[in-house]
Amino acid sequence: MKTKNLIFQLTLALLGVFVLLFALTLFNQFLLRTFSLPLRMALMIVTQWMLFIVPGILMLVNKEKLQTFGFTSENLPRQIFIGILIALFMSVILSMLPILLGYKDLVGSTSYTKAWQFTYEFVYRIFGVALVEELIFRGYIFYKLLEINNSKAFAIMISSLLFGLFHIFNGNLLQVLMTAIIGFIYCMLREKIKDCTLLSLIIAHGLYDALIVFWVAFL
Secondary structure (H helix, E strand, O other): OOOHHHHHHHHHHHHHHHHHHHHHHHHHHHOEEEEEEHHHHHHHHHHHHHHHHHHHHHHHHOOOOHHOOOOOOHHHHHHHHHHHHHHHHHHHHHHHHHHHHHHHHHHHHOOOHHHHHHHHHHHHHHHHHHHHHHHHHHHHHHHHHHHHHOHHHHHHHHHHHHHHOOOOHHOOHHHHHHHHHHHHHHHHHHHHOOOOOOOOOHHHHHHHHHHHHHHHHHH
């Protein structure tokens, strides 16, 4: 009965995340640009947090804390430092090198030219995108999968596949595959590096995403 209940809650959480993701995609396409720039900038971050509504409600119902899903206050400076190092390493391998080898179009594109735009990109990617996505996929979903089937390999594979599918509305099958691989890398880094925590992954994820725009603009 416990396993069935866990599967039901995980299914409900996933449905909530993907339904809200679809709604958010439509909102960004058709309504976001109708707001003023300052309000648009705030909404881009706040609406990302809405994706965690259903998992968040289930956490409250089950009286679960963030520590349950990978947050810890121990060795905070080291957690942050590890996150920064991971971001820089991934940025060099997955962004800088492809651009220098002539594959800039595959890495990304940007129209940013002003300092405040790049600054906002870092804020948005860390406190909007990375915070929510890591909390959902390497946090809530990963640990629920671990409760259902006490196998880290199972939790890593399924959470990474779901992370790839999460990007289906904003990309193509290639992007889904690449994102799933990146999700797998994040999981493995947490497993293999001491003091690499959910906070480390949030920092790594956000900085890596933001640096893509930076390198595309300046290389």
